[in-house]
Amino acid sequence: MLVSRGMRASLTEPFEDNTMNASTTTAATQLFARALMSVIFLTAGVSKIGAYAGTQAYMESMGVPGAMLPLVIALEIGAGLAVLLGWQTRISAFLLAGFSVLSALVFHADFGDQMQSILFMKNLAMAGGLLMLVAHGAGSWSIDARLQSPRGGFSHA
Numbered sequence: 001m002l003v004s005r006g007m008r009a010s011l012t013e014p015f016e017d018n019t020m021n022a023s024t025t026t027a028a029t030q031l032f033a034r035a036l037m038s039v040i041f042l043t044a045g046v047s048k049i050g051a052y053a054g055t056q057a058y059m060e061s062m063g064v065p066g067a068m069l070p071l072v073i074a075l076e077i078g079a080g081l082a083v084l085l086g087w088q089t090r091i092s093a094f095l096l097a098g099f100s101v102l103s104a105l106v107f108h109a110d111f112g113d114q115m116q117s118i119l120f121m122k123n124l125a126m127a128g129g130l131l132m133l134v135a136h137g138a139g140s141w142s143i144d145a146r147l148q149s150p151r152g153g154f155s156h157a
Contacts, residue, residue, distance in 0.1 A: 023140070026140075027139055027140045027141040030138065030139025030140070030141065030142075031086075031139065031141045031142075033129075034083050034084055034086060034089075034133070034138060034139075034142075035084055037083055037093075037126070037129055037130060037133070038080040038081070038083040038084035039080075040080075040126065041076040041079065041080030041083075041096060042076070042077060042080040042081065042084070044076050045072075045073045045074075045075075045076030045077035046077065048069065048072065048073050048076070049073060052069065055069060056069050059072075062106055062107055063106075064106060072099075075095060075096070075099055076096075076099075078092075079092040079093075079095050079096050079099075080096070083096065083130075083133065083138075085142070085143050086138030086139065086141065086142020086143050086144050086145065087138075087143035088144070089133055089137055089138035089142060089144050090133065090134050090137060093130040093131070093133035093134050094130070094131075094134050096126075096127075097126075097128075097130035097131050097134065098127075100123045100124070100126045100127040100130065101123065101124065101127050103123055104119070104120045104123035104124060104127075107119075108120040108123060
C-alpha cells in the first residue's frame, strides 16, 4: 500500500508503526537475496565436478589453462556457501563479482551469438548484485552480523 505524506510517498510507511516487522522483513529479504545469488555458483561448481573432463577441455579451448578448474570449483562452491551463510560476505561477493566479469569477458564475449550476449549480460547483472553485497553487507540474519553482535546473537536491524 502506498500512502502519501504530503508531497512524499513511502512504500515502507505501512511498516513504520512496527519496527520489528520492518526489520524482520528486511532481514528475511536479505537472506532470500543471498540464497538467490549463491545458488547459481553452488550448482555450477557441483556440475563442474560431475563434468570435470568436459569443463576442463572447454576451458582450454577458450585459452584458459585446465589446471585452474579446481580453483574455479573451490571459488564457486566456497564463496557461494559463504554468501549464502553470510560469512565473510563482502570478500566472497567481491571475488564472485570479479569472477563473473572475468567469465563474461573470457567465455561470453561473442556478441554475434545472441545466447552468448545474453550470458554476458547475465554475468554483469550477477556482478552488480554481488557488488551490492560488497557495499551493504550480508544483513542481520548472517554469520557476519552474529560475529559482530556484542551479544553474539542475530539482530533485527
